[in-house]
Amino acid sequence: MNKLYKKALVIAVCLSSVGFTLNSCQDVLEVEQPGLLDDATLFTSVSNLNDYLIGSVYANMDTNNDIYFSAVFTDEVKPGAGSGGQEYEIHRYFIDPTTSLTTGIWAQHYLVINRVNRLLAGAANVTPATLEEKKQYDYVIAQARAIRAFCYLQLETFFAPDMKDPNGLGVLLLKDVPVIDVKLPRSKNQDVYDFINADLDYARSILTSYTTLPFPTIPTTQPLNRYYVNKRFVNAVSARFNLYRGNLPLAKQYAQDVISNSGLSLTAASAYPAIWNDTSEGEILFALNRLATGNGSSIGTRWNTNSSQLTGNPMWALGRNLFNIINTTPGDVRRSVYIDPSSIVDVNYLTSSSPRETDQLVIDKYPGKASAPTRNDLKVFRLSEMYFILAECETAANNFTGAATLIQQVRAKRNTTGAANLPVYASATAAYADILKERRVDLALEGHRYIDLKRLATVAGVTMDRNQTDDVVTVTNLPNNSNKYTLPIPVQEVNLNPAVQQNPGY
Secondary structure, eight states: OOOOOOOHHHHHHHHHSTTOOTGGGGGGOSSOOTTOOOHHHHOOSHHHHHHHIIIIIGGGOOOHHHHHHHHHHTTSEEEOTTOOSTTHHHHTTOOOTTOHHHHHHHHHHHHHHHHHHHHHHHHTTOOOSSHHHHHHHHHHHHHHHHHHHHHHHHHHHHHOSOTTOTTSBOOOOOOSOOOTTOOOOOOBHHHHHHHHHHHHHHHHHHOOOSSOOOSTTSOTTOTTOTTSOOHHHHHHHHHHHHHHHTOHHHHHHHHHHHHHHSSOOOOOTTTHHHHHTTSOOTTEEEEEOOOSSSSSOOSGGGTBSSOSSGGGOBSEEEOHHHHHHHHTSTTBTHHHHHBOTTOBOOTTGGGOSOHHHHOBOBBOSSOOBTTBTTOOOEEEEEHHHHHHHHHHHHHHTTOHHHHHHHHHHHHHHTBTTSOOOOOOOSSHHHHHHHHHHHHHHHTTTTTOHHHHHHHHHHHHTOOOOOOTTSSSSOOOOOOTTOGGGSOOOOHHHHHHOTTOOOOTTO
């Protein structure tokens, strides 16, 4: 019987992370708990594998902590009038190996990786009975491996000091279900990248079509269902992954593939609100489903206690300078989508004695579902990101007109007039600055700003951009190249796994 004995890493992160319960981590403990199943009992058929994929892998995918940390730490939000001081230390850049939110990012993605590894170990003992079952079996494995690749990308994004250095410090590489006494050191980036590529290549070999999916969990009327892994998810992961690691030819190849073959187009201004209240797929390539009632975190409660209205006790408001960009662009639909009409917009915010109360920019990008005002799907990949990736690639190739055209296309779709001026870039610095600006606006509160500042601020000749009213204390902007643009390895990991090297500066 193959019991799931685990090493210190998984025990530590599962038992100490915010929001994790004993039941959610019972498969990573050595003790015999009620309901604990070994592989031989749990994985007996292709149907069992799929049930586990849906109930234990998809169900535990979550980017809520990633989104929230990125917003609070950077210049996306400011304290709201209903704030009780939560996460102020993160807003003021006080992070260390004990910070629970950053530990939560580490824990969440390793939990999913562990679930995938368990599924793959169990699948090795399942033999499909028919050709149709073999197709279904392969599709389950392809989804699982693509998800594992995504989780490793997220971990590298937050915890690798320099993703462009193949020999630089990466993260812990768990290729299978580890035994309890294993103490793994951090792998170098290239080793992690080779593993990610192997997973993506396998998934791509199975998911050869954007429209034909062989498993009944995908409704035949919705072959491109945004809640399930398919080829567009695999190539979107590949595009982002290669952009971050600096392989621009591959980043361009996969981003263009998604744009050309995903079956989706950029969402026009008239339809843009519907993708945020979850009534339309629009340009969403992949999202984590959050039903009105059910499992999974609520993104809305990170900004507003009860609802995305002034009366909903806003804990975080939109950052003033981000609002200024949107507010000064005539016809930009994101002005009404991101900011609730009940907001108080103080034109004299700079001279206000208490701008937290007089300038209340209530976040409405996640307005909730009809019967659940704080619950929305977590948008992981949207088509606009692929346009931004292409724009970066064109800029690196000194094709400034090509980059400008891509940015113009996104801006035109977000404008109620359906048009936007073509930017003119005199240099790569100017192009990167404008790309970073448009990413800041269009991908706001989706978990991108932290890594975007780390990647692009220096080459764009800009820095973090907080307004002086974005805190109740003197506002500072984190300098480019600060070590805090890489998160610390959690203290539980370092204490229980002495082979792990801490990130510089911590």
